[in-house]
Amino acid sequence: MRTITFYSYKGGVGRSLALANIAKRLAEFNKKVCIIDFDLEAPGIPAKFSSELKSTAIKKGLVDYIYQYHHEGSLPKTISDFSVEFSLSNTKVPISLIAAGDTESGDYWKKLSSINWYELLYEDNNSLSFFLNLKEKIKKEINPDFLLIDSRTGISEMSGISISLLADEVVIIAANNKENLDGAKKIIKSLSKTEILLLDAPPKTTLVLSRIPFTNSPKDRAKEQVFISRIKREFEELYNDDIIIIHSDRELEEKESLKLETDKEDSVRSIANDY
Amino acid sequence: MIKNERQFQITSKKLNEFKKAIQIVSEKQDVDLDLKEIQLAAMQAQIEVLEAEVQEYLSLKNKELNSITADNILDLPQLLIKARISKGWSQHDLAQRLKIKEQQIQRYEQYNYETAAWLRIVRIANELEIEFKPIKAKIDETLFDIPQGLSSEKISSAQAKLSSRRTLFAINN
Numbered sequence: 001m002r003t004i005t006f007y008s009y010k011g012g013v014g015r016s017l018a019l020a021n022i023a024k025r026l027a028e029f030n031k032k033v034c035i036i037d038f039d040l041e042a043p044g045i046p047a048k049f050s051s052e053l054k055s056t057a058i059k060k061g062l063v064d065y066i067y068q069y070h071h072e073g074s075l076p077k078t079i080s081d082f083s084v085e086f087s088l089s090n091t092k093v094p095i096s097l098i099a100a101g102d103t104e105s106g107d108y109w110k111k112l113s114s115i116n117w118y119e120l121l122y123e124d125n126n127s128l129s130f131f132l133n134l135k136e137k138i139k140k141e142i143n144p145d146f147l148l149i150d151s152r153t154g155i156s157e158m159s160g161i162s163i164s165l166l167a168d169e170v171v172i173i174a175a176n177n178k179e180n181l182d183g184a185k186k187i188i189k190s191l192s193k194t195e196i197l198l199l200d201a202p203p204k205t206t207l208v209l210s211r212i213p214f215t216n217s218p219k220d221r222a223k224e225q226v227f228i229s230r231i232k233r234e235f236e237e238l239y240n241d242d243i244i245i246i247h248s249d250r251e252l253e254e255k256e257s258l259k260l261e262t263d264k265e266d267s268v269r270s271i272a273n274d275y
Numbered sequence: 276m277i278k279n280e281r282q283f284q285i286t287s288k289k290l291n292e293f294k295k296a297i298q299i300v301s302e303k304q305d306v307d308l309d310l311k312e313i314q315l316a317a318m319q320a321q322i323e324v325l326e327a328e329v330q331e332y333l334s335l336k337n338k339e340l341n342s343i344t345a346d347n348i349l350d351l352p353q354l355l356i357k358a359r360i361s362k363g364w365s366q367h368d369l370a371q372r373l374k375i376k377e378q379q380i381q382r383y384e385q386y387n388y389e390t391a392a393w394l395r396i397v398r399i400a401n402e403l404e405i406e407f408k409p410i411k412a413k414i415d416e417t418l419f420d421i422p423q424g425l426s427s428e429k430i431s432s433a434q435a436k437l438s439s440r441r442t443l444f445a446i447n448n
Contacts, residue, residue, distance in 0.1 A: 073411070075419065122441045128434045129419040136422050160443025186446060193445035198433040199425065 001139050005167035005203075007151040007159065009183020011042070013175045014210045018246060019150050020048035021275050026146055027091040034083075034096040034144035036062060038162045039152050040112055043100035052086045053097070061101035067111040069130060070120050079137040096142045117157035128198065131165050155186070163187070164196050167203045173246075175211045181231065188238045207235065207243050214247035246274045277332040278356050278384050279366060286332075290325045293318055335360040351405075352388035355396075358403040372402055 008015040016039070023033045037045040040063055046053055065082045069075050076082065079098065087094040101108040121127045138147060151162035163170050172187055174180035188205050190196060209231070215221060224245075232243060277283050297318045300311060334340060335357055343361065345354040359369050366384065370377040383391045383399075391399075400407075421430060437443075 073414070118441075121443075122438050125413075125434060125438070126419065128430060128437055129421055132421045132425070132430070133419040136420055139422075140420075155444055155446065157443065164443040190444045190446055195440070196443060196445045198437060199429065 001135075001144055001147055002169065003135065003147040003149065003167050004169045004171060005149040005151050005162045006171050006173065007163050007187065008153055008173040008180070009155075009187065010175070010180050011153050013173050013180060014246065014248070015153075015173045016044040016048055016150050018171070018173055018208070018210065018275075019148050020045065023095055023146075023148055024088055024091075025275055027088055027093055027095055030091075030093055031145040032093050032096075032143065034098065034138055034142045034147050036098045036147065036149045037100045038062065038158065039150050040100045040158060041152065043103055043150075045097065045150055046099055049086060049088075049095075049097075052088055053084065055104070057084050057086075058097075058099045058102050061099035063101040063108060063112050063115070065098075065134070066115055066120070070115055070124075071111075075130070075133070078141060079134065080141050083142065096144065098138075121157055121161070128165075131161060135166060154183075163191065163203070165198065169204045169206065171206045171208055173208045173210050176209055176227065176231070181234070185235065185238060188235070192238065205239065206241065207239055208246060209243060210246040211248045212245050214249040244274070276353060276356070277328050278360075283329070283332050286325055286329055290322065290329060293322050293325065297322070332360065336363070338363070351396075351400075354405065355388060355399055355403060356384050358405060362403065369399070369402065373398060 006015050006019040019035065023035055026033050035045055037043045039045075046055065046058060060082045062082065065076050065079070083096050083098045085094045085096050101111070103109075124130070135147070138144065149162050149166060152158040170187075170191060172184045174184040184207060188207070191202055191205055194202070209228070212224065213220075215224070228243060228245070235243075277286055297315060300314050300318070303311065335343075338361060340361065343354060343357050345351055359366070364372075366380040367377045370380045373380075383395075388396060421427075
C-alpha cells in the first residue's frame with residue numbers, strides 16, 4: 001500500500017479534482033484505490049463522484065471514527081463501518097472512500113468542532129499508535145494498492161497528520177501566484193527537515209502547478225516554459241525533481257468534471273495527458 | 276504567594292524597608308566596595324521577589340484577569356486561594372457563604388488545603404466556580420494493532436518526540 005497525500009497551502013487550486021482524476025486513472029489500470037477525505041472542514045471528494053455515489057450513501061466517516069476514540073474512549077474495531085465503496089463505469093475494481101462523514105447532518109459539524117486536535121495529538125500517549133492503527137486497518141480490511149489522502153489546506157494539526165504522519169509521498173499542488181508558491185515552499189522545507197520525522201524516511205515530495213491555461217500556440221507554450229524555469233530556479237535549493245503541470249481550459253473552469261475521457265476534442269486529450 | 280490582605284500589608288512594608296535600606300547602603304562611603312556590591316545585589320534580588328508577589332496579588336485583587344488556570348492538580352490549592360482573591364472575597368466572606376467559621380478558611384489557606392476534607396474542597400471549588408476539564412482514566416495502552424516491523428520501543432520514542440515537540444511542522448527561516 002502506497003500512501004499519497006494531496007496537499008495545497010490555499011484552497012481552490014484543484015487539489016480534490018486532481019486526486020479524483022488520479023483515482024479514476026488508477027482504477028482504470030485495475031489498481032485498488034482507497035481515498036480518505038481529510039479536508040474535514042470543507043470536504044469535497046463525494047461531490048467529485050456524485051454520479052457514482054449517492055449523497056445519502058455516506059452515513060459515517062473519519063470524523064465519527066476519530067470522535068469515537070477521542071470522546072467516547074473506545075477505538076473502533078473496524079474501518080469498514082466508516083467507509084463506502086463505489087464503482088466507476090468501465091472499471092472492474094471498486095474505489096473505497098473513507099469520507100469525512102455525513103455532512104448533511106448537524107451532528108457531523110458538532111462532532112468536528114469538539115475534536116481538540118492539540119489534545120488528541122500531543123496529550124494522548126497513544127496518538128501515534130492511533131493513526132498508525134488507522135492505516136493498518138485500511139491495509140488489512142481494504143488492502144488497496146494506493147491510499148490517496150485529500151489533505152486540509154494551510155498549516156494545522158489536521159494537515160500535519162495527512163502530510164507528516166500518514167504520507168509516503170506528498171503531492172503539493174499550487175497555483176501560479178506568490179501566496180501559493182510561498183506556502184508550497186514552506187511545506188517542502190518543513191518536510192525535508194529531519195526533526196519532524198517520527199518514524200521513517202521523509203516523504204517524497206512532488207510539486208504540481210495547476211490551473212495553467214491550456215494552449216496550443218507555440219508562442220504561449222514558450223511563455224509557459226519561461227515561467228516554469230523561473231519557478232524551478234526559485235525552488236532550486238529545496239526541490240530538484242520535475243515540476244508537474246496540470247493545465248486548465250475554459251470548458252474545465254466552466255463545468256468542472258473528471259477530465260480523463262480521451263475521446264473528445266484536443267485540449268481534453270492533452271489535459272488527460274497531464275495525468 | 277500573598278494569600279490575604281494582612282500578608283499584603285506586611286509584604287508591602289517589607290518592600291519599603293528594603294528600598295530604604297538599599298538607598299542607605301548605596302550612599303555609604305567607608306565600606307569595602309566588593310562587599311557593598313554583594314549586599315546591594317542581594318537586596319535587589321529580594322526586592323524583585325517581593326515586588327513580583329505584590330504584583331500578583333494586586334492583579335488578582337484588581338480583577339485584571341478573565342480566568343486563572345492551573346495545569347496540574349497539585350496546583351489546585353493555590354488556584355482556590357487566587358480565585359477567592361479575584362472574586363474580591365475575604366476569607367470571612369467565603370466562610371460565610373459556606374456557613375463555616377472564618378478560622379477554618381484561614382487554616383486551610385495557611386496549609387494550602389492539606390488539612391481540608393475532600394468534600395469540603397469540592398464545595399469550596401463549586402462556590403468559587405472552578406471548572407474542571409473532563410478527567411480521563413487510562414485503561415489499556417496495548418489496544419492497538421500497529422504495522423509489523425515497528426517495534427514498540429520505536430513507537431514510544433516517536434510518541435515522546437511528538438509530545439515534546441507539539442507540532443508536526445518545522446517552520447522557521
